[in-house]
Amino acid sequence: xxxxxxxxxxxxxxxxxxxxxxxxxxxxxxxxxxxxxxxxxxxxxxxxxxxxxxxxxxxxxxxxxxxxxxxxxxxxxxxxxxxxxxxxxxxxxxxxxxxxxxxxxxxxxxxxxxxxxxxxxxxxxxxxxxxxxxxxxxxxxxxxxxxxxxxxxxxxxxxxxxxxxxxxxxxxxxxxxxxxxxxxxxxxxxxxxxxxxxxxxxxxxxxxxxxxxxxxxxxxxxxxxxxxxxxxxxxxxxxxxxxxxxxxxxxxxxxxxxxxxxxxxxxxxxxxxxxxxxxxxxxxxxxxxxxxxxxxxxxxxxxxxxxxxxxxxxxxxxxxxxxxxxxxxxxxxxxxxxxxxxxxxxxxxxxxxxxxxxxxxxxxxxxxxxxxxxxxxxxxxxxxxxxxxxxxxxxxxxxxxxxxxxxxxxxxxxxxxxxxxxxxxxxxxxxxxxxxxxxxxxxxxxxxxxxxxxxxxxxxxxxxxxxxxxxxxxxxxxxxxxxxxxxxxxxxxxxxxxxxxxx
Ligand SMILES: Cc1cc2nc3c(=O)[nH]c(=O)nc-3n(C[C@H](O)[C@H](O)[C@H](O)COP(=O)(O)OP(=O)(O)OC[C@H]3O[C@@H](n4cnc5c(N)ncnc54)[C@H](O)[C@@H]3O)c2cc1C
Numbered sequence: 001x002x003x004x005x006x007x008x009x010x011x012x013x014x015x016x017x018x019x020x021x022x023x024x025x026x027x028x029x030x031x032x033x034x035x036x037x038x039x040x041x042x043x044x045x046x047x048x049x050x051x052x053x054x055x056x057x058x059x060x061x062x063x064x065x066x067x068x069x070x071x072x073x074x075x076x077x078x079x080x081x082x083x084x085x086x087x088x089x090x091x092x093x094x095x096x097x098x099x100x101x102x103x104x105x106x107x108x109x110x111x112x113x114x115x116x117x118x119x120x121x122x123x124x125x126x127x128x129x130x131x132x133x134x135x136x137x138x139x140x141x142x143x144x145x146x147x148x149x150x151x152x153x154x155x156x157x158x159x160x161x162x163x164x165x166x167x168x169x170x171x172x173x174x175x176x177x178x179x180x181x182x183x184x185x186x187x188x189x190x191x192x193x194x195x196x197x198x199x200x201x202x203x204x205x206x207x208x209x210x211x212x213x214x215x216x217x218x219x220x221x222x223x224x225x226x227x228x229x230x231x232x233x234x235x236x237x238x239x240x241x242x243x244x245x246x247x248x249x250x251x252x253x254x255x256x257x258x259x260x261x262x263x264x265x266x267x268x269x270x271x272x273x274x275x276x277x278x279x280x281x282x283x284x285x286x287x288x289x290x291x292x293x294x295x296x297x298x299x300x301x302x303x304x305x306x307x308x309x310x311x312x313x314x315x316x317x318x319x320x321x322x323x324x325x326x327x328x329x330x331x332x333x334x335x336x337x338x339x340x341x342x343x344x345x346x347x348x349x350x351x352x353x354x355x356x357x358x359x360x361x362x363x364x365x366x367x368x369x370x371x372x373x374x375x376x377x378x379x380x381x382x383x384x385x386x387x388x389x390x391x392x393x394x395x396x397x398x399x400x401x402x403x404x405x406x407x408x409x410x411x412x413x414x415x416x417x418x419x420x421x422x423x424x425x426x427x428x429x430x431x432x433x434x435x436x437x438x439x440x441x442x443x444x445x446x447x448x449x450x451x452x453x454x455x456x457x458x459x460x461x462x463x464x465x466x467x468x469x470x471x472x473x474x475x476x477x478x479x480x481x482x483x484x485x486x487x488x489x490x491x492x493x494x495x496x497x498x499x500x501x502x503x
């Protein structure tokens with residue numbers, strides 16, 4: 001889509017100069033740019049045939065009117081369409097035939113943000129960070145913080161199972177093995193685990209592995225903790241969610257326009273209260289969801305800066321194992337500031353055919369962000385380039401950690417970057433858009449606009465549920481009904497409750 005690339009380049013240049021100006025004027029209030037053109041190529045997006053909806057709706061007339069306009073076609077935006085469809089379907093079954101039109105607007109290809117560029121881990125963090133959550137937010141909120149991750153992962157897996165999508169999305173239920181770097185870290189994790197267990201969290205599936213066992217079974221000289229988790233092909237899951245939403249009920253109509261960046265959202269004085277503006281024209285709508293992740297502050301400048309959503313670049317490499325990988329190794333892995341997993345055997349990314357994959361699979365590896373300079377790649381929205389130093393660190397990691405399985409000096413078969421959205425609490429903003437992030441205060445000028453963004457690099461086990469909360473808020477608003485917080489949602493995620501934050 002050459003014209004879309006050109007438009008994005010022009011938009012970026014104007015945005016970058018305005019960012020410089022605003023940084024000079026405000027000292028530290030960086031506003032994110034648009035998603036850049038010519039993003040680096042990712043395995044998930046650029047494997048031929050992977051992105052079925054890649055350029056969907058990028059030419060032809062733009063949808064002009066919708067009840068709900070969703071900005072961003074990643075895990076959040078498309079999960080929201082899925083949950084909206086399900087909510088409308090459910091109302092239909094209850095005899096309430098509510099007709100809802102929704103449109104998704106995406107700046108680049110379908111799912112070309114973090115969801116199409118990530119590490120592929122669907123890892124609910126079992127008991128991790130429990131003590132910090134409890135100390136800051138109390139026992140109930142601490143339990144919810146971890147339970148929502150399990151809830152989310154299991155809901156996604158159940159959709160995969162119900163629709164027999166496991167092979168399509170390459171779901172691997174191999175658990176997550178976290179390598180532990182020192183005795184201090186081991187002791188601290190054990191404390192975390194015991195505190196979570198005492199508080200009633202279900203941690204029965206957690207296994208502690210001494211260094212001798214990890215060395216013998218997996219070939220690394222570290223102790224480890226293993227807990228239930230999954231890896232998958234996030235873009236393919238999101239594609240299937242879109243298809244399910246689109247075919248769920250005749251009462252829900254859905255359209256998608258890729259390569260259609262939203263440049264502003266402006267008020268209208270008509271029954272449709274918002275105009276969502278793009279270079280291709282405008283969509284009039286009543287409800288707007290900002291599912292724009294690290295780019296959120298571009299359209300909502302109050303989300304710029306350290307108390308908002310900080311765009312933060314992450315980097316991934318694809319490395320090939322020098323030896324076959326045994327079944328026990330086919331988990332997702334983390335620890336030592338990295339995360340990785342071997343791809344299942346079907347599929348190939350270079351001149352290696354499927355047979356080579358079987359023998360020597362590729363491993364998707366990310367992390368090493370300590371290399372990213374003093375700013376840890378924060379306030380960085382350019383995913384068209386990679387950080388060379390970080391790339392070198394990533395290439396060295398597997399041969400150092402598993403010396404019998406990876407050859408030193410091997411180059412990566414692919415390498416790309418993607419933009420995450422970090423927040424000071426490491427938790428997302430979910431709910432109606434507010435003007436004042438710290439207090440959650442609003443005069444109502446954004447009424448009808450919602451946001452779910454800022455998962456701080458850990459979106460797969462949270463975004464689907466956060467999108468469900470937003471879809472239910474919008475469904476309630478369409479019916480002029482009130483919405484109440486579901487018991488599974490940590491209250492502090494809500495935009496109106498952000499003042500609970502304790503730094
Ligand atoms: C390198 C990397 C590795 C990661 N690894 C993992 C992992 O293994 N496990 C995990 O749980 N999480 C991981 N994450 C984080 C996870 O990918 C994100 O939390 C999650 O994908 C967020 O989904 P989203 O839909 O909110 O955002 P995104 O997927 O970023 O979607 C936002 C979309 O909005 C679009 N957009 C932005 N602005 C506009 C605009 N103005 N107009 C139209 N469209 C717009 C973007 O193009 C993008 O497609 C990783 C992220 C990165 C970058």
